[in-house]
Amino acid sequence: MANLTALLIDAAIFVLCPWILWRLLHKALPIAVLPILVGIGLAVWHVPVQQMGIPSVYGNNIGWVAVLVLAFTAGLEMWQHPGGEPSGQDFVQPTIGRLFGGAAVALGIPFLVGSFLAYTVFLHLHGWQAPAASPWVAAASIGLCIAVSALPVLIGVVRELDTSQKPLGQLALKLAVVDDAALWIGLAALQFAARGSAALHGWTGLEVLAIVLLLGLAAAGYWASRHFRHPPLVVIWLAVPIYLAAGSWASMQLGLHELIGAYFAGAIMPPSWVRRLPVESVGTFALIWFAPMFFGHSGLHINGDALTWPSVVASLSLVVISMVTKIAAVYLYPPAAGLKPRQALGVGALLQCKGLMEIVAATILHGQGMLSDFGFASLMVLAVISTTLTGPLFRLFSPRSASTTHA
Secondary structure: OHHHHHHHHHHHHHHHHHHHHHHHOOOOOOOOHHHHHHHHHHHHOOOOHHHHOOOOHHHHHHHHHHHHHHHHHHHHHHHOOOOOOOOOOOOOOOOHHHHHHHHHHHHHHHHHHHHHHHHHOHHHOOOOOOOOOOHHHHHHHHHHHHHOOOHHHHHHHHHOOOHHHHHHHHHHHHHHHHHHHHHHHHHHHHHHHHHHHHHHOOOOHHHHHHHHHHHHHHHHHHHHHHHOOOOOHHHHHHHHHHHHHHHHHHHHHOOOOHHHHHHHHHHOOOHHHHOOOOHHHHHHHHHHHOOHHHHHHHHHOOOHHHOOHHHHHHHHHHHHHHHHHHHHHHHHOOOOOOOOHHHHHHHHHHHOOOHHHHHHHHHHHHHOOOOOHHHHHHHHHHHHHHHHHHHHHHHHHOOOOHHHHOO
């Protein structure tokens, strides 16, 4: 009974209150940001919510499963085309080479600049040294969080754009898909790098089974996409939990985070199957009603004493570094031929959004000792600020829509 009471209080604080605030603000802020702000506020002011059993056991589990579902649907979103077909386009659709080149530049410049500054400046600040990683791994962890773009949040942003702005939003989504995949690959590589040679020591049959399972899922997805494109819908729904559970378990057995496996499990499902699933509805439901407990607990886990004035200044510095490098990268190497300067700046403004992906990545890295409390707190603040500023920055930089011009 005590656990159930704690769950109800947990849900009231981190689900109901943020939802009410979200509605009162007319959805001006992403729903993922609000429970984090609540959690950070409780941590900074040292509110004794632990005496009420917060975070609750059930709330932790429900929030965790919801974020697994979000990671899985983020993988599935690779095969979606949200927002409808773009219209009013006045630039050439990029080739695959140009798209991947643009994505590499948009991700690489912020990552390299962020990692360099983290290694030479931030890691020398008090409390920024990672407890369980070498300095270069800690610097690369910060650089990766600075470079990431928020695919799930961007999908929602693009759906709300004017029709004349949709082509830019669709272009940003294509880049974000590549960046999102690179994020999860980077997280896996960093976790292997942090463990060093120990990553391969003590392997048992379970690790081998995990690799075989992942390869089997990929092979099954490839076969089904060619020879079993339109199975009964019940078969697809039965495959979903199998892919999600198998991918999460396999990545955990390999010493990686379960969210990495959940993402790739979604990405390797047959595209023709994915298009018959209500990916958006499931992701939105999990995001609004269950995942806020994970986000709120992430904010609550911040060391309130780590948010000192120097830490806040560092957070604002990270915001500037993240925004300037991302927007400059897209401006210097536009991902499509014929992009006007304001269009390139608009795409860069969308891609600098951190949102859910950076929150999840920072939580993973902090939980494995690859980020300090100070670094984790600053990156959470970065995620909140960059996500909040995405809409205003896009409206500032992007070309004026026809409706705005004639208003």
